[in-house]
Amino acid sequence: MTDKPLAAPRYDVAAIGNAIFDILAHVEDDFLVREKLAKGSMRLVDITESARLYNRIGQATRMSGGSAGNTAAAVASYGGRAAYIGKVADDENGRAYAHDMRGIGVFFDVAPLSSTQGIRTATSIILVTPDGERTMNTSLAACQELTKDDIDPDLIRDSAITYMEGYLWDPEKAKEAFRVAAQIAKSAGRKVALTLSDAFCVDRYRGDFLELIRSGQVDTLFANDHELRSLYETADLPTALDALAKDAQLGIVTLGEKGSITVSGSQRIEVGTPKVDDIIDLTGAGDVYAGGYLFGVANGMPLAACAELGHIAAAHVITQMGPRPQVSLRQLALDAGALAEG
Amino acid sequence: MTDKPLAAPRYDVAAIGNAIFDILAHVEDDFLVREKLAKGSMRLVDITESARLYNRIGQATRMSGGSAGNTAAAVASYGGRAAYIGKVADDENGRAYAHDMRGIGVFFDVAPLSSTQGIRTATSIILVTPDGERTMNTSLAACQELTKDDIDPDLIRDSAITYMEGYLWDPEKAKEAFRVAAQIAKSAGRKVALTLSDAFCVDRYRGDFLELIRSGQVDTLFANDHELRSLYETADLPTALDALAKDAQLGIVTLGEKGSITVSGSQRIEVGTPKVDDIIDLTGAGDVYAGGYLFGVANGMPLAACAELGHIAAAHVITQMGPRPQVSLRQLALDAGALAEG
Numbered sequence: 129m130t131d132k133p134l135a136a137p138r139y140d141v142a143a144i145g146n147a148i149f150d151i152l153a154h155v156e157d158d159f160l161v162r163e164k165l166a167k168g169s170m171r172l173v174d175i176t177e178s179a180r181l182y183n184r185i186g187q188a189t190r191m192s193g194g195s196a197g198n199t200a201a202a203v204a205s206y207g208g209r210a211a212y213i214g215k216v217a218d219d220e221n222g223r224a225y226a227h228d229m230r231g232i233g234v235f236f237d238v239a240p241l242s243s244t245q246g247i248r249t250a251t252s253i254i255l256v257t258p259d260g261e262r263t264m265n266t267s268l269a270a271c272q273e274l275t276k277d278d279i280d281p282d283l284i285r286d287s288a289i290t291y292m293e294g295y296l297w298d299p300e301k302a303k304e305a306f307r308v309a310a311q312i313a314k315s316a317g318r319k320v321a322l323t324l325s326d327a328f329c330v331d332r333y334r335g336d337f338l339e340l341i342r343s344g345q346v347d348t349l350f351a352n353d354h355e356l357r358s359l360y361e362t363a364d365l366p367t368a369l370d371a372l373a374k375d376a377q378l379g380i381v382t383l384g385e386k387g388s389i390t391v392s393g394s395q396r397i398e399v400g401t402p403k404v405d406d407i408i409d410l411t412g413a414g415d416v417y418a419g420g421y422l423f424g425v426a427n428g429m430p431l432a433a434c435a436e437l438g439h440i441a442a443a444h445v446i447t448q449m450g451p452r453p454q455v456s457l458r459q460l461a462l463d464a465g466a467l468a469e470g
Numbered sequence: 471m472t473d474k475p476l477a478a479p480r481y482d483v484a485a486i487g488n489a490i491f492d493i494l495a496h497v498e499d500d501f502l503v504r505e506k507l508a509k510g511s512m513r514l515v516d517i518t519e520s521a522r523l524y525n526r527i528g529q530a531t532r533m534s535g536g537s538a539g540n541t542a543a544a545v546a547s548y549g550g551r552a553a554y555i556g557k558v559a560d561d562e563n564g565r566a567y568a569h570d571m572r573g574i575g576v577f578f579d580v581a582p583l584s585s586t587q588g589i590r591t592a593t594s595i596i597l598v599t600p601d602g603e604r605t606m607n608t609s610l611a612a613c614q615e616l617t618k619d620d621i622d623p624d625l626i627r628d629s630a631i632t633y634m635e636g637y638l639w640d641p642e643k644a645k646e647a648f649r650v651a652a653q654i655a656k657s658a659g660r661k662v663a664l665t666l667s668d669a670f671c672v673d674r675y676r677g678d679f680l681e682l683i684r685s686g687q688v689d690t691l692f693a694n695d696h697e698l699r700s701l702y703e704t705a706d707l708p709t710a711l712d713a714l715a716k717d718a719q720l721g722i723v724t725l726g727e728k729g730s731i732t733v734s735g736s737q738r739i740e741v742g743t744p745k746v747d748d749i750i751d752l753t754g755a756g757d758v759y760a761g762g763y764l765f766g767v768a769n770g771m772p773l774a775a776c777a778e779l780g781h782i783a784a785a786h787v788i789t790q791m792g793p794r795p796q797v798s799l800r801q802l803a804l805d806a807g808a809l810a811e812g
Contacts, residue, residue: 154796183569185573186570187543187570188566188569188570191531227525231495231528231529231530232528448791449790449796454496454531
């Protein structure tokens with residue numbers, strides 16, 4: 129911690145993650161069975177497997193994605209000041225990704241990987257089943273090249289919250305970028321938030337994630353109930369919540385249609401979700417929930433109000449294909465009385 | 471007309487049109503006002519204007535489009551046999567376009583324009599306002615290079631219906647391709663259908679379109695009420711319908727949420743639309759209506775049943791961003807009792 133008084137940050141949230149261009153397609157359940165895919169999971173694939181799968185899907189919808197990228201987009205859609213750090217290549221999908229970030233007002237200034245290197249922008253083939261569940265097949269490609277040199281220290285110091293995704297533990301060099309960013313943020317007296325991303329991801333990196341939280345490198349943790357129970361290797365949610373309360377300054381656990389629980393010391397704040405009649409695609413629900421929540425935190429709102437902003441964002445994004453809000457979340461929240469013009 | 475008995479066609483519909491990759495974004499009404507755009511229209515733009523506009527929109531959704539391409543996709547989604555003729559470039563959007571066509575089972579075998587020519591796959595920046603209306607800004611690019619050499623005579627002869635969009639009158643060389651295809655189809659005793667595409671398009675080419683219908687090169691005409699009234703330069707729909715009945719063997723006029731009227735000689739068959747609660751994006755509604763209708767015609771269904779298939783397709787596609795059905799229209803129609811397993 130620094131002794132200097134903190135300057136007001138330029139950004140509410142600096143989000144760091146795998147910059148992924150999403151290719152979404154509806155499939156029937158038996159498609160997942162035939163492909164032996166675990167519904168709801170994220171699987172890493174190489175470009176050969178990605179191409180094979182691509183040739184098996186029908187009509188696709190294409191949209192910028194990436195977990196932390198979606199979170200940054202939600203912060204911006206709430207009228208917040210968001211920045212994003214992630215690696216795309218200098219190809220059509222990479223340019224589309226940069227367009228979408230800047231088009232919604234997210235600061236995004238990471239140099240794209242030169243296309244002469246022959247590595248392409250990461251894609252995820254997202255299979256959406258009739259129940260709205262999404263099964264992701266991600267080719268990390270250019271994301272493998274995110275390094276600590278892509279972390280702009282001034283940007284991190286100038287952000288109230290640095291938010292990172294657990295998926296960053298997959299590409300080798302991004303781990304170091306994560307640790308460097310966390311250290312800069314902490315030294316500047318800022319907050320560092322982590323999302324566990326995926327129960328399988330937790331399984332791969334449980335020890336690292338626990339160490340990040342327990343050492344205080346991460347103070348705020350986002351997880352869904354599966355991920356949290358996986359982290360603490362327990363089937364019992366209350367046990368996991370108690371463990372979380374000890375480890376993290378602030379813990380936020382989403383429970384799907386049952387809402388969410390915020391854990392802060394001995395406090396347990398439960399907030400419900402708006403009712404959604406027709407779920408089309410769950411992709412991005414957790415990501416934009418975190419975006420709404422962090423917008424609230426960065427603006428000093430009470431935690432129950434932060435959770436409500438998260439749920440409004442998630443309830444919107446699941447009514448459409450793709451993970452990014454396409455309408456103003458700020459307007460939705462104003463209409464719902466969850467935010468007031470100020 | 472040939473004297474030989476007709477062989478059963480391999481395809482229900484061969485659709486010919488401008489192969490366009492859609493870039494869709496929500497905007498507020500005042501965006502259209504500032505940009506001086508006529509809501510609901512299609513405007514041709516050059517690549518400079520396209521790039522300028524692109525930099526002014528936010529989060530985009532990207533999907534294969536093109537009016538006749540959407541129609542072919544709808545025929546395939548009904549389980550029909552569809553083929554498509556349109557020109558893409560050998561770039562990422564062009565490959566995505568070909569993927570989507572083949573992924574849904576549409577035969578698509580037109581050679582892409584070599585990327586060394588520096589001409590890119592056509593795009594349309596589609597601005598979707600809160601009322602669901604779409605305003606299109608199309609850069610024809612590679613579509614300018616569709617010529618009569620791209621028309622496979624066997625394919626046309628082997629299709630029950632050759633369906634073409636009025637928009638083909640915009641790129642110079644496509645007119646000739648259109649006339650050649652119509653002539654091959656007619657000589658083989660097949661049907662030729664035309665959609666008027668857009669009221670401004672009718673304004674540009676009224677004389678040509680009337681001549682195509684009156685000369686019998688086109689026997690089936692699709693139009694919405696604005697386009698039809700523009701064609702016959704009358705404000706009175708019944709007057710326009712009577713003129714249509716004289717000129718075309720079969721006329722199908724869509725009326726938005728009021729349904730559609732099929733005109734066949736002295737017959738006027740009115741069919742209503744299913745109720746849609748939450749219209750997201752009208753892009754493609756007319757295109758997939760035509761696809762459902764033509765699937766019915768090619769399969770010998772009564773005209774009221776054809777119209778119902780059209781409305782089911784349109785009612786689905788307007789509940790999502792983008793012009794292509796992402797679920798099985800066949801299944802939707804089976805569920806609605808508009809189609810039976812046979």
